[in-house]
Amino acid sequence: MSRTIGPVLGVLSILILASPAAAADAAATFKTKCAMCHGADGAGQTAMGKKLAIRALGSAEVQKQTDAELIAIISKGKGKMPAYGGKISDSEIAGLTAHIRTFAKK
Numbered sequence: 536m537s538r539t540i541g542p543v544l545g546v547l548s549i550l551i552l553a554s555p556a557a558a559a560d561a562a563a564t565f566k567t568k569c570a571m572c573h574g575a576d577g578a579g580q581t582a583m584g585k586k587l588a589i590r591a592l593g594s595a596e597v598q599k600q601t602d603a604e605l606i607a608i609i610s611k612g613k614g615k616m617p618a619y620g621g622k623i624s625d626s627e628i629a630g631l632t633a634h635i636r637t638f639a640k641k
């Protein structure tokens with residue numbers, strides 16, 4: 536019993552410890568790379584956001600898109616939205632997508 540539970544607990548604690556850290560990383564990346572256009576809260580109420588008429592990331596129109604669709608926009612860009620594929624890692628892009636989900640209207 537103890538021989539099997541040890542590794543299982545180890546993996547569980549890594550999962551539990553890793554996810555808040557990854558979320559904090561995504562929040563920091565969003566602030567440095569995305570907030571100048573999208574705003575720290577994703578609402579797009581910045582000079583650039585208003586000029587480019589960016590939709591609020593928390594809006595239903597944006598949130599109804601799948602993770603795959605949001606990941607594709609962040610990687611490949613869209614209109615004036617720069618492409619981030621190759622500039623930041625796929626796991627960072629996935630983290631940013633999860634961060635965008637936190638902007639959803641509750």
Ligand code: HEC
Pocket residue numbers: 565568569570571572573583587589590592596597600605608609613614615616617619631632635
């Ligand atoms: C130079 C300004 C700028 C920066 C920096 C920027 N974006 Fe954007 N983003 C835009 C614009 C403009 C659009 C709208 C594109 C369109 O619909 O034509 C957009 C659209 C999006 C969308 C799709 C929203 C929708 O309307 O469906 C997502 C998701 C997104 N951006 C995420 C990000 C993330 C994550 C980052 C940081 C890694 C980022 N953006 C950085 C300008 C920017």
